[in-house]
Amino acid sequence: MLSIENKKDIFTKYIELGSFGLPIEEFVEIVFLNFYEEINNELASVEQIPTTEVWETLNKAVTEFDLDHPILKILDNHPFFRQIIGPEYSMFNRYPKVYDYLFNQWDITHLDEINIGIIGAGYGQEIITTLFYVEQMLQRTNKTGKNYHVTVLSQNNRIFQKLRHGMLYPKTTINHYFKNSMNVYFEEQKEDVFSFSRNFTQKVTFQDFDLLHVDKSPIQDAAFDLLLIHNVIQYLTLNIEVQTLKAKLVKIFRYMDLVTKPEAIISIINEVSKPNTHISEVCDSFAGNLSSYHKHQWGKATIYIKKGY
Ligand SMILES: C[S@@+](CC[C@H](N)C(=O)[O-])C[C@H]1O[C@@H](n2cnc3c(N)ncnc32)[C@H](O)[C@@H]1O
Numbered sequence: 487m488l489s490i491e492n493k494k495d496i497f498t499k500y501i502e503l504g505s506f507g508l509p510i511e512e513f514v515e516i517v518f519l520n521f522y523e524e525i526n527n528e529l530a531s532v533e534q535i536p537t538t539e540v541w542e543t544l545n546k547a548v549t550e551f552d553l554d555h556p557i558l559k560i561l562d563n564h565p566f567f568r569q570i571i572g573p574e575y576s577m578f579n580r581y582p583k584v585y586d587y588l589f590n591q592w593d594i595t596h597l598d599e600i601n602i603g604i605i606g607a608g609y610g611q612e613i614i615t616t617l618f619y620v621e622q623m624l625q626r627t628n629k630t631g632k633n634y635h636v637t638v639l640s641q642n643n644r645i646f647q648k649l650r651h652g653m654l655y656p657k658t659t660i661n662h663y664f665k666n667s668m669n670v671y672f673e674e675q676k677e678d679v680f681s682f683s684r685n686f687t688q689k690v691t692f693q694d695f696d697l698l699h700v701d702k703s704p705i706q707d708a709a710f711d712l713l714l715i716h717n718v719i720q721y722l723t724l725n726i727e728v729q730t731l732k733a734k735l736v737k738i739f740r741y742m743d744l745v746t747k748p749e750a751i752i753s754i755i756n757e758v759s760k761p762n763t764h765i766s767e768v769c770d771s772f773a774g775n776l777s778s779y780h781k782h783q784w785g786k787a788t789i790y791i792k793k794g795y
Contacts, residue, residue, distance in 0.1 A: 488541050494518050496541055497525065499548040500561070501571055512577055515656045516609050519679065520648055521570050528566045532557065573721045574645050576608030578663045579615050581716070581755065583785035588712065588753060589619040594627070596749075600634035603710040603745065605697065606718035607640035610653050613690060616714070617671055618664060637710070639695035639703065650692050652681040697722060698734055700741035708747045715742070716755040716787075719765055728764055735768040743792075752779075752790040 488496075498514045518525070529544070530537040535557060547555035561567050579585070594600055600620065604613055616636060624630045640646050657678040660668055672680040682690075693704050697718060719738070723731060742752055756765060769788060780791045 490518075490522065493522075493526070493541055496545045496548065500544060500558075503548060503551075503553070503558070504572070505575075508575065509577065510575075512659050512662075513575060513609070515659055516653070517570055519654045519656055520609075524566065525570075528564070532560055532564075534560075569643050570645065574608050576611040576717070578611045578659070580611065581786055584753065584755070584787040585615065585619050587784050587787075587789075588751065589623045592623070592712070592751065594623070594629065594632070594711075597632070597711055600632060600712075601710050601747075602634065602636045603705075603713045604636060604638045605640065605695070605713070605715045607638050607646055607649055607692070609645060610649050610655075612714065612716060613638055613649075614660075614664075614671060614686075617686070617689065618667065621667070621670065634689065636690045637705070638690060638692050639705070640692070641696055642694040646692065646694070655680050697738055698726075700737055703741070703745075705745050708745060708750075710746050711750050713742060713746055713750065713752045716753065717757055719754065720756040720758045723765065732764055732768055735765065739768065746792055748792060748794045750792045752792070753787045754790070755787045757786055 494514065497518060498510065501510050501514055501517075529540045532540055535543050540557070543555075543557050544561075546552075547558050552558070602616060602620070604616065607613065613636060620634050620636075624632055624634075638649075652675075654675060655672065657674075657680055660672060660680055664671075668680070669683070671683055671686040673683040675681045695703050719735070722734065726734070746752060754769065778793045780793070782789055
């Protein structure tokens, strides 16, 4: 009989197959903590493989790196596994250089309140990272009294629903990054497992949103002083024809312009091994056509700074 830890090791090896060298241990900890029961049940219901042997079968396939093994093919096309991994991958403090730049260079003196938009939620890692950087920025600049709010716009799926109802995080993971300040945004749910505190839920609002249908977005006015669109746009290329993609991208950029205030900052990251030229073309022409932006590259991010009116 395999223990949960054994199963987690097998699952880690499985995720590693498609990870392209990205660090995944922390990611798997969070996925497993939140979805263990469902992973177990979904695996047990994989057809053609006896329930009692399914973990052993998966273990054999991943250990032997047998990418043609039927179980890997089944999981590859399995809607549940596609939803909880792959495009939802993220990690805490993934782009320190970018966050350092954004939160150190940003002049917030003229803002009565700071409004930040995040498109694409993942398992909440970037949201939590952003909150910590904002807190540090306010402390450094002696502006701790200034109010701030984070609006998270993301596709409605089971991970987003989990975020809304309280994603769980292993204590070791958040302790690793946030140490003393952990108790600001988290509270202990059960032994060594943390979820959002009241302070977090007061600062963060979640909204269903589809980048492919920005006209249906609940936000249609100049709401944000800072807008982060990190590792979302590249996923739009899946199952979409080039002309449609280009037309959608133009709409997306117009939307980003619409929902940002004068002097706002927009940060875009598309971290992919092979950049999609159609995306880069439209991204390039965005700032080119709109003379109201300064554009520059910083680390993995393209930063657009909107000129004041
Ligand atoms: C790789 S995660 C990035 C999370 C976070 N922005 C970060 O950088 O850590 C991609 C996120 O984009 C969301 N997403 C993918 N396609 C989307 C779409 N068409 N509209 C809105 N969100 C989408 C996914 O659900 C997922 O939460």
